Amino acid sequence: MPSALSKPHRIGLVKPDTAVGIGISLILLVLVAIPMALVVVQAFMPGILQGDLSFAGLGNLSELFHRRLWRVSLMNSLYLAGYTALFGTLIGGALALVRQKCSSVGGTALDLCAWTMLIMPSFIIAQGWILFSVRSGIAAQWLGATWVYDAVFSPPGLVAIMCLKNYPFAYLAITAAMQWHVKEYQHAARLCGAGPLRTLITVRAPLLLPAILSGMVLVFIDTLGDFGLPAALATTYRFPTLPYTIFTAINQSPIRFDLAGVLSVYLMFILVAAVALYLWLLRCSRFDFLTAKAESGHQLVSKNGWIFTAVAFGFIGIALGIPLGSSLLVSLTENIGAGFVVSNLTLGNYAAVLQSGSALKEALANSLQIALIAATASLIVAFLAAYLITFSQFYLNGLINVISTVTLAVPGVILGVGFIFLWNHPWLGALGLNLYGHPFLLVLAGMAGAIPIAIRVLLGAMGQIPHSFMAAAALQGAGLWRRLLTILLPLTLAAFLSAGLASFGSSVFDLAVTSILHPPGYAVLPVVIDRMFQQGLYGESTASTLIAATLTLCLIQTTQVSVRRLFKHLLQTHQADAPKKLASAEVHHA
Amino acid sequence: MKSVTGLFVALLSNVAVASPLVLYTNDFEDIIGDRFTADTGYEIEVVQMSGGNLLARIAAESNNPNWDVVLFDGVGSLHSLDQQGMLKRGVSPDNEQYLTEQGRSLVPESRAWMPAGTTASCVLTYRTDMVSDQPTGFNDLADSQYRGMVGQADPAVAAPAYPCVAWLHYDMGMEQARELYTGILENDLRVFRTNGPTGRALSSGEIAVAMLSSPNAYAMQEAGEPINVVWPEGGAPASSRGVAVQANTEQTEAAEAFVNWILSPETQQFLTDNGGKDGLFLSPVEGVTPLTYGPPKDAVYNVAPADWADEHEAEIKNWFADQAVN
Numbered sequence: 001m002p003s004a005l006s007k008p009h010r011i012g013l014v015k016p017d018t019a020v021g022i023g024i025s026l027i028l029l030v031l032v033a034i035p036m037a038l039v040v041v042q043a044f045m046p047g048i049l050q051g052d053l054s055f056a057g058l059g060n061l062s063e064l065f066h067r068r069l070w071r072v073s074l075m076n077s078l079y080l081a082g083y084t085a086l087f088g089t090l091i092g093g094a095l096a097l098v099r100q101k102c103s104s105v106g107g108t109a110l111d112l113c114a115w116t117m118l119i120m121p122s123f124i125i126a127q128g129w130i131l132f133s134v135r136s137g138i139a140a141q142w143l144g145a146t147w148v149y150d151a152v153f154s155p156p157g158l159v160a161i162m163c164l165k166n167y168p169f170a171y172l173a174i175t176a177a178m179q180w181h182v183k184e185y186q187h188a189a190r191l192c193g194a195g196p197l198r199t200l201i202t203v204r205a206p207l208l209l210p211a212i213l214s215g216m217v218l219v220f221i222d223t224l225g226d227f228g229l230p231a232a233l234a235t236t237y238r239f240p241t242l243p244y245t246i247f248t249a250i251n252q253s254p255i256r257f258d259l260a261g262v263l264s265v266y267l268m269f270i271l272v273a274a275v276a277l278y279l280w281l282l283r284c285s286r287f288d289f290l291t292a293k294a295e296s297g298h299q300l301v302s303k304n305g306w307i308f309t310a311v312a313f314g315f316i317g318i319a320l321g322i323p324l325g326s327s328l329l330v331s332l333t334e335n336i337g338a339g340f341v342v343s344n345l346t347l348g349n350y351a352a353v354l355q356s357g358s359a360l361k362e363a364l365a366n367s368l369q370i371a372l373i374a375a376t377a378s379l380i381v382a383f384l385a386a387y388l389i390t391f392s393q394f395y396l397n398g399l400i401n402v403i404s405t406v407t408l409a410v411p412g413v414i415l416g417v418g419f420i421f422l423w424n425h426p427w428l429g430a431l432g433l434n435l436y437g438h439p440f441l442l443v444l445a446g447m448a449g450a451i452p453i454a455i456r457v458l459l460g461a462m463g464q465i466p467h468s469f470m471a472a473a474a475l476q477g478a479g480l481w482r483r484l485l486t487i488l489l490p491l492t493l494a495a496f497l498s499a500g501l502a503s504f505g506s507s508v509f510d511l512a513v514t515s516i517l518h519p520p521g522y523a524v525l526p527v528v529i530d531r532m533f534q535q536g537l538y539g540e541s542t543a544s545t546l547i548a549a550t551l552t553l554c555l556i557q558t559t560q561v562s563v564r565r566l567f568k569h570l571l572q573t574h575q576a577d578a579p580k581k582l583a584s585a586e587v588h589h590a
Numbered sequence: 591m592k593s594v595t596g597l598f599v600a601l602l603s604n605v606a607v608a609s610p611l612v613l614y615t616n617d618f619e620d621i622i623g624d625r626f627t628a629d630t631g632y633e634i635e636v637v638q639m640s641g642g643n644l645l646a647r648i649a650a651e652s653n654n655p656n657w658d659v660v661l662f663d664g665v666g667s668l669h670s671l672d673q674q675g676m677l678k679r680g681v682s683p684d685n686e687q688y689l690t691e692q693g694r695s696l697v698p699e700s701r702a703w704m705p706a707g708t709t710a711s712c713v714l715t716y717r718t719d720m721v722s723d724q725p726t727g728f729n730d731l732a733d734s735q736y737r738g739m740v741g742q743a744d745p746a747v748a749a750p751a752y753p754c755v756a757w758l759h760y761d762m763g764m765e766q767a768r769e770l771y772t773g774i775l776e777n778d779l780r781v782f783r784t785n786g787p788t789g790r791a792l793s794s795g796e797i798a799v800a801m802l803s804s805p806n807a808y809a810m811q812e813a814g815e816p817i818n819v820v821w822p823e824g825g826a827p828a829s830s831r832g833v834a835v836q837a838n839t840e841q842t843e844a845a846e847a848f849v850n851w852i853l854s855p856e857t858q859q860f861l862t863d864n865g866g867k868d869g870l871f872l873s874p875v876e877g878v879t880p881l882t883y884g885p886p887k888d889a890v891y892n893v894a895p896a897d898w899a900d901e902h903e904a905e906i907k908n909w910f911a912d913q914a915v916n
Contacts, residue, residue: 068912134796238781240915248911252642252746254670254904255649413646420650437656515643516650531638 016480021394024385028400031448032407035418036264042421043261060262073245074266077224079155080241084162085220091163092170092215093208095315096178097200102308111175112557113316114168116324119505119552121526124545125165126232127533128323131330138326153237158230162223164319169222170215172502173460176495177211210282210463217278218456221271221405227413227512242267247413247512257417264414275405282463324546331542349539353547359528360544364551367514367525370439371507374446379500381447382454387488389455390462391470404452412449412512419445419517437519445513450503457502461495462488497563501556508552610635611844614644615661616749617831617868618861622661625860630851632844640784641667641749652676658839659848661706663831664749665696666756666899671834672702673900678835678842683850685875693874696830698896703834706852707861707871708891710804710826712742712754719816720798727822728758731799732773741780741788741797744914746907748784750803750829753894757827759906760894772913781914792817803829804885809867812883825890831871 041048043060064070095114099107117125129152132138139148151157185207189199205212227243242263249260334346353360382404388394389401407415422428423444424436435441465488473483489496511526518524525548532541610633613622619638626634637657639647645667648657655676662668671677679700686704689697696705714725720739725731731740743751759767780797782788789806791797793815800807804826807819833852835845851857855877862869862878870884872891880887 072915
């Protein structure tokens, strides 16, 4: 079969793949590459948007070595992202295993926790931790744990918080990959005398390497590009990172888009290096281990399942309970300074934000609408892009992979500025395509942010599908769309669902892009909540956040349950049979 | 699929047509729109952003501005926009006649903007329950008794924080001001993003002393927080808010009507009475009664000249940012 894979044009894959590839490349160019390129080019050709093509030289690049703030920001970013990728992936992987061993209630709770962390804006999580950890906070005042302040507001403390925020990327990628497994491999290891731990480390984990690496890369780049959490924590503990410094470069007078472009270049360089390493690691070995014996993974409650269930709930208590619990208490409090006493408790914050004609209601409707459209469109694009990267030899695959990965880490505010440069240009205006100031631009920006996330989630699952499955179907005469819909989609349905919901969740609360692109008079959720924060209305902002997050989570969970029920038959029979049928086809072909 | 298509259509039909006058502002966003329309008959779309975001948006739109008028706290930034040719010069509203002497002193030669109010960008604010020896001047903040207990908004991020640092540099000279700040920074100055978090840190006891903008400081005191406000001898560093018209606006008449409206004593009183803590400002026009719990009537406001503040902005902000990292 490898020969069929390495020469796909022999079995007629070239034309449809090329057509799809060109379409996907164009979409990514318009949504991501051109806006980003405009920002970066500003660093070297400051007058380009005015038609001045004169080159200003590379002098700006050396400013990194002259500005102490920039050097410190770079080192802080690498420290935070590096350690968070390592420990966040370990946590995500461990929880994926715990999920298989604990009770179904524990497993569902872990899933819910991961989704909640994923859609929760990082600045809200940070605010919760701040409310818990500051010297006048819950830990010190209620529990007498004054050490919490020094523990949390330190570089290792920030790594811990980032791990608890970003582990879902690894958790979801690994969980999705664990949907299918071949027990024979483990049985063989056990028959050879390997213990459970050795089997896990030497058999199971290596087979899951694509998902683990996908998860680790996702955690790394999301941490590297995260603005909300370091910025929110900076209100208490100054720890500038590259995105934060880029943000300040374009949020002060005089505005320095050129310097923001320079820092973006450095940021992208780190990301490209990370992606290159990731791709190199993947190419070192083959991971298409599924065979006709593959079984759908399900929860295997062991006799000590209660221990794993306890671990799951203990983790949830820390990761979700502390920050959200703190936010919940603030939302139910009239005045933070008055302490958490009965007379200080109120539902007034909820009543205020839910009253008739409130900005929250309008913003919620607008943001959910935008996120739904952006997620649906993103999912289609991402599915095709992940297919191209995994199964085709389209000549722009490397470009698609790099663009989609780099975008994950580029701060939304930079993307927003790039969007303004592109979509507000008089040249496009002359063509009637001036979308700046139009809500539809938020959909495009949401797509630009969501597509890379969806691609990463899908790549982990697709990495496990042997190329021979698709090649065999092609040999039987199945066209591209039929192969995608009847083989690839069913086999990756869990990841497909995860990718769509992750795209939806991430779009709802995208503060950076929406704050710079939202049209005048068009309320969007993150902007409304952030404004309340800026005004110090913690009670109302936390109430708004909890209402919005609960509603979004309910939508996600309802969709997840509905899809799983709707495709229950398919998942149990079609998916289980698919590898066997395809393997059978493979045998016939051989 | 049909529902998604429907949403697309619904979204596309929900076009925000920017036919009314578009105002970019970082203050008074909740109360300006309806009142302006009621008083003048012109429709207005009010877009509120933080100071930094607002400037970023204006810069990003430089090719094709989507705004007609701007109301911004920080005339140094308006001077910068004027130098880039982005503001209409020679604006002469009728209500200019009501300007006070202090207000007239803030009108630039180019007449590219009109003053709309002045606030102290940093007054010494301390917690009475945590500080025994009250600070009397900025030099005191380098004293070891306040180590790690002093906070300030980041001049690179917070719009009113730069005028504070700018005045100190203008007044003391660059070298002496840097010496002062080096001492305060070495005393573990806590730099917060904006005045809001700085005030909340003071409120929660996270810090004991803050260099806080006067609206935040007096609003906190009025709210019953255990704090005291010290107006520095010789006056407080101050920030002036300005209103300006976009150079190439197609709505010149409505835009100039807005500038005129802002300068009317009735509007100034309306903004004072209904702006919440934003209403705690020194009006540039005659006949406005300030809020009772605001700064003393004889308070002195020191605003660094807009051209000087603009010229030294990058240098001062970069120096501060590099020194403030650990």
